[in-house]
Amino acid sequence: MSDIQDQVDEFDLVAKGGVYFLEETLPMIKVLIFLDDLDIWLHFNEIFGEERDFFGHGFRIIVTTSNKSVLLKSPPQRLDCIYCISMMNDNLALALQGNLPISDFDEIARGIIDSVNGIPLFIKVIGILFPEKWWKNGLHLGS
Structure with missing residues (x-):
């Protein structure tokens, strides 16, 4: 626009x-x-x-x-259609695609899940687009 x-x-x-x-x-x-x-x-x-x-x-x-x-x-x-999104529980969201996060990334991963309210598509897109350093800085988790 x-x-x-x-x-x-x-x-x-x-x-x-x-x-x-x-x-x-x-x-x-x-x-x-x-x-x-x-x-x-x-x-x-x-x-x-x-x-x-x-x-x-x-x-x-x-x-x-x-x-x-x-x-x-x-x-x-x-309005053509309404689609209701089911939220993922934290443990399922952390294991997206069957991989558990490395323990060093657990706090970052939980911060990401909280910031997007557990919406699966957002979790996946954010995980792909943003590197670890960006999330640590963005979530004020230290370096």
Whole structure:
């Protein structure tokens, strides 16, 4: 979005509103949008308006929320599916792919699990993307 937004005069965005910007820009491109921890459906409408017709072919919006009732309040035509994620218990998350963490990494691994609330996909992605030193610094666990 920031790459697209750089192409638009900032005054136009403020004067015409964010929805106008989306209506004019998004039909031209494929879009994947994540809204994390949505707590009021009205926030979705404030961002995207009442209609989703202005999105181009192949767009996707993924919404996460800890409150399923937020999604149930949405109009049926605005919601394709609800997927509930089961949280992993700490021991199962630590043994992801059958490998137990080395004892030196136990505290780091538990910190990662806590920081992503045990969501399996997040655990896997974070484990792949970030080296040990980054997590030690990020979780203030020392060096």
